[in-house]
Amino acid sequence: MVKATNCLRRSYPGVVQRFQARGANILFLKGSLRRSYAAQAVAHLPSELQQKIVETPDLRTHRSPITNGRIGSDIYTQLNEAAEVIQTTTVPTENALLDALRSCQQLAQAVSSESALKKQRSDKQSEGSASRSSPIVDLSIRQSSHSQRELLRDKITDMAYRIVTDPKTFMSPSILETYVSTLCTLHRPQSFPYIFDLYAVKPIPNPGTSPTTYSEADPNSVKAAVPLQVASAALDAAIESRDLALCLSVISTTVSTQAYIRNRCLRRAGPAVTAVGTTPLISYQLAVAWADYSDRLEPGFAFWMSFACFMTFFASTSVTGYVGVTTAYNSNRVVWRSGTPLHRRWTRKQEREFADRVADAWGFRSHLKRGEEEGEEWAFLKEWTKERSMHLDKPELMEGME
Incomplete structure (x- = not known):
């Protein structure tokens, strides 16, 4: 041509x-x-x-930068190879599932980087050819490229979703993390709440069985808790999509679950509880040693006096630390309501922090305008926090209301 x-x-x-x-x-x-x-x-x-x-032969055939270029030449082949892992009758291994999801992740990164590069090129071309080409023509070309990229994103998203939701797939933390990372790269977080629920209740396939048998999963088990870094990445993607209902659903299916609270107590409170449990034994050993070295008091009186002193010291220090840990938090807009138990404040700390991030994203950036937000979504967010013993924009904590 x-x-x-x-x-x-x-x-x-x-x-x-x-x-x-x-x-x-x-x-x-x-x-x-x-x-x-x-x-x-x-x-x-x-x-x-x-x-x-x-x-006359056409010496320069049009090649789309995505469908026929560096990315599109092998994209469908890689997607078909990734689909083979769930087409077998046996339970696939975790390594095979991770390889398939990582292939989708690499494709997602390639499509995203190609999209960013294409946008930069189109911006430069639109600036350089503003006087030479019609705006309608440029708009048609951009819409065509955008539809091609959206089609590729849909196919990659669908393949990753099919892999993790297949009945024979055991959804481990690594698989969940790779899936969330892939969809965050594609800017497609709409399926996160369902996947997080499925992560907790999905039956566990038993490898080596034919036909495949399954074991029931306990949704309140410590292992059913979504990792904190995965939940944080999912919330960031939901905030970026500007979908309030999706943000609150992500919070409800991750850090608000009973499984996550148990997991947090086991990981964070377990060492502290163990230390408190050994306090009497440590106090007893110290009291015995103090009674042996004391030459002015009777051994029995010295033992009980020193034991009471050591227990009082450890108890007062532990209570002070407990109050400090449960009441200390960096809040921007969402705080606990007065009267909320200290243990509830600590166990649901991440829930409050996530709600604070959502409120900060939906509200005014300026401190002087806070409290003036209006609208249906903002009213729904305030009601949602109130049902969880939280307070959004407490008047006495706002700028100029001290």
Whole structure:
């Protein structure tokens, strides 16, 4: 087509100028638009020249930067290879599932990087060719590229979703993390609440059985808790999508679950409880040693006095530390309501922090405008926090209300 266009320029420059006057330069058009304009120009030529142009081979076939370029050449092949892991009748191994999901993750990163590069190029071309091409033509080209990228994102998202939701897939923390990372790269967080629920209740396939048998999962088990870094990444993606219902659903299915609270208590409170449990034994050993070295008091009186002193010291220190840990938090807008038990404040600390991040994203950035937010979503967010013993924008903590 380029050769035909050059032939048009040499033989019939008036025809080309006629279409350039309409705001379209044939050499700067792409794909079907370029062929359409050239075909209209060829229709005005004599039949001999039309036959010559038709017989001229096209030396520069249009290649889409995604579907036919560096990414698109192997994308469907990689997706088909990833699908093979769930097409077997046996339970796939975790390594095989991770390899399939990582292939989807690599494709997602490639599509995202190609999209960013394409956007930069289109911005530069739109600036450089603003006086040479029509805005309608540029808009059509951008919409075509955008639809191709969205189609690829849909296919990658669908493949990753099929892998993790397949009945024979055991959803381990690594698989869940890879899935969330892939969809965060694609900016498709809509399935996160369902996947987090499925992570807790999905039956566990038993490997080596034919037909495959399954074991029931305990949704309140410590192992059913979604890792904190995964929940945080999912919340960031939901906030970026500007979907309040999705943000609150992510919070409800991750850090608000009974499984996460038990997991947090086991990991964080377990060592402290163990230390408190050994306090009497440590105090007893110290009291015995103190009674042996004391030469002014009777051994029995010295033992009980020193034992009481050591227990009082450890108890007072533990209570002070407990109050400090359960009441200390960095809050921006969401705080606990007065009267909320200290243990509830500590066990649901991440829930309050996540709600604070959502409120900060939906509210005004300026401290002077806080408290002036209106709308249905903001009212729903305030009601949601109130049901969980939280307070959004407490008046005495706002700027200028001390």
